[in-house]
Amino acid sequence: MQNSTENANSVSHYKFLVFTVVIGLVGIYLRFVDFPHATLVSNIILLFAAIICLRAVFGILK
Numbered sequence: 001m002q003n004s005t006e007n008a009n010s011v012s013h014y015k016f017l018v019f020t021v022v023i024g025l026v027g028i029y030l031r032f033v034d035f036p037h038a039t040l041v042s043n044i045i046l047l048f049a050a051i052i053c054l055r056a057v058f059g060i061l062k
Contacts, residue, residue: 008060017056024049 027045030038
């Protein structure tokens, strides 16, 4: 049980989680930029950020 708690409290998990949130914010802000296929690019970035964010959360829960 102690090893699981230490793993959940690892700083690296939370750094990765903050990094993924920043990537998601970049995807959100790209929606307001005026260039061809901006919506497509922002949706791909948001999908990527959501997937790796969920991966980080499940890594913490593991």
